[in-house]
Structure formats: C-alpha cells, structure tokens
Amino acid sequence: MPARDTETPAPRKRADAERNKQALLEAAAAAFVDFGVNAPVRDIAVRAGVGVGTIYRHFPARADLIVAVYRHQVQSCAQAAPALLASSPTPHDALTAWIDLFVDFLITKHGLAEAMHSDAAAFEPLHAYFLDHLLPAVTLLLDAAVDAGQINPIDPLNLLQGVGNLCIGASANSRYNPRHLAAVLVRGLRAIPD
Amino acid sequence: MPARDTETPAPRKRADAERNKQALLEAAAAAFVDFGVNAPVRDIAVRAGVGVGTIYRHFPARADLIVAVYRHQVQSCAQAAPALLASSPTPHDALTAWIDLFVDFLITKHGLAEAMHSDAAAFEPLHAYFLDHLLPAVTLLLDAAVDAGQINPIDPLNLLQGVGNLCIGASANSRYNPRHLAAVLVRGLRAIPD
C-alpha cells in the first residue's frame, strides 16, 4: 500500500477531466454553503459550468460528491483526537473537547447531519466514510476515558451516531442548541456518582 | 370554548366525506406501519380506495395526515407526564420514565422523528402539534426535578428536540440504541456531582 499515489495513480486522466473535477469540487463546496448539502445537482452543474452528466461521471452518486468536498475536514477532525488526548489534562476533557469539535463541524455544514441518515442506498458511501475515519477517533478517546475510570463504557458507534443526530436541524432553529446537548450527553457518561 | 364540538360542529358534512376520511386514517395508519411515515401518498390512496385528490381535500398537507394518525398517541403520551410525576418516587425518576415512553413512541413510528425535522413548510403543522402537546409535559417534569434540586435547568424545548433527534434512524440500524442514549442524556442533567 504505497503512501502517496493519490496524485498520479496508474491511468493518467485527461486534462479536461481533471479540470472539471476540480471545478465541481469548488462549485459544490460553494453551493453547499449557500443551500446546504442538499443543493440541487443542476445548480452545482451550472456553477461549475458543466452538464449534470459530468457530475455523475466523476461522482457516481450524490454522496460521493459530499464525501469529496468534506474529506479534508473529516480527516483533520479524526486526527485531532490523539492530539487532544495528549494535550488535555484528562481523557474526559479530551473527549469533551473532541465532541465539541465534531459538533462544530457538523452544524456548520447545513444538512450534513441530516444527509447522514438518509436511508437511501446512495448515501451509504458517505456513512461509511465518516465511520471509517471518525470511529477510531472516538474509540481512542472512549477507551482512554474508560481506562482512567472516568466514564462508563459505551459503544463508540452509538455515541458517534447519537451526537451526529443531536446536530440535526441546528441552524434552522436558533433556539436549538446541539452543542449544549452533546455536552450534557458526555456528562451523562461520567462514572459512578449515582 | 365548548368542550365536545368535535363530533358535530356547525356545517354537517356529507356522509361519504366522513366515511372516506375514516378510511384514509386507517389506510394511512396501516401504510405507516409498513413503509414508515414516508409511505407514498398514492399507496395510501389505493389502500383507502380513494383518489389522491381526496387525501388532499381532507388533509391539505401530508403532515396533517400524520398528525391526525398519531393525535391520540401524542395526547396519551402528554397525559402520562402528570401521572408519572404522581406515581414515581422522585421527579427525576418520573422524567426518566417519561423520556423512555417518548422514545418508545418515536422509534416505533418509523420515520416520524425524521419527518419532524423536514425543513419543508408542509411539516410545520406536525412540528407545532407535537410542541403544543408535549412541551407542557416535559416542562412540568423538568420544573419538578429542578425544584427538587435533582437536575440542572435546561430549556425544555431543547431537551424535547434533542431526544427526538436521538430517535432518528433507530430501527434501520439494529446497533443504534436511542433508548440508551436518551437515558445517558437525562443522566447528564443530574445536578452537582461534578
């Protein structure tokens, strides 16, 4: 498994194809900011100056485009976990801080949390990508906090999905405060004082 | 505000209209069990043996049909709050029990929790109906628990929506356990032991 073959794999692509892919990523990112991740495909195509067919050639399903747009942010979110664990006074603090980071990420991407739960098969890749990258992160933090005797054990997937769910419908409703709820949830994990 | 004018208000309706409305409610309830609250309108129409137009005459928006189907269950859920408060050893116990009830209600209605968050204006009635009936219930329980010094204060709306969100995507994913998460959330409200 070579490390950096992302730039120039085996089959060199045509220049226009690469150019369009880039344009699409930028257009999609912009559209997502304006309309949320549910921005109409046709709008994205227009912004990028391509036809809808081109979108589907580069990103077979809508979800693939979403994954591509947020790939970097998901990765840095995941990578923050070990860093926080090292720099925080306690594992529980690290967990709290990381959850906060995760919540921030989700609520700034209107509709991302929602999209995560579309039962449509097309969104499976999105789901899978998030899990692949973030599950190890939470697992690391949870294990550390459990080992330190600070929290009761919980299935990491459960926590991740739960927090994800709490972020649904955030910005639409100014009174709804997912950050607080997530903090309460993490607080509810603390061990003992029953 | 007369108490029981629901049966025979001012303008007497045609017999077939009332019959169809009843048939629609039953058909919708059945369809919701099979396909979740997102059951296609046309399917519901076929089950009820009516045309789609008839659905929209009785229930102007899809959400109105959903409200009508679950009206009774929402009401009894709301009414359970004072009862639980009276019968439980502590307000916190009552709160925990009520949340459990609420979660049970939501996860057995596939897609209801999701529908609750559709930003579509058509779902506003649904949202409003739930809030009108359930907000007083949680508020009662939260106030009692706060007065008893058992929990830290929290905006009832926030809690209600949070728990509602936790119930999204339940039955789809056997590993996801909203009941546990809701319990953890309520646990996180407990006062002091910091």
Place this chain on the structure above:
DNA sequence: AACGATACGGAACCAGGTTCCGTTTACCAG
C-alpha cells in the same frame, strides 16, 4: 492530420408530492 479513446452536455426518465378540473354523488326541496 487523422483516429480512437475519453469525456462532455443535456434531454429524457423516474419518483413523489401537490394541484386542478371535469364528473359524480349525497342531500334536500318540492
């Protein structure tokens, strides 16, 4: 310069919700 592979555009298609309107039916009056 020409040719084959690759990529493109966008019309067409497939849901699913909602609207519209010509037709049917229930109810009441005579």
Place this chain on the structure above:
DNA sequence: CTGGTAAACGGAACCTGGTTCCGTATCGTT
C-alpha cells in the same frame, strides 16, 4: 319520488430533484 345544486370525488397533469443514456465534442497520440 324526482330534480337541482353544492359538496366531494378521481386521477391526469404538473413540479421538483435525482439519475441515466447516448450522440457529439475533445484530448492526446501516431
């Protein structure tokens, strides 16, 4: 019992939004 009329009906048509298809244009190589 029989019109007449307002109420209610049915379902085709419409709209929006994702996805597919295929004839055409373009790239890069010979």
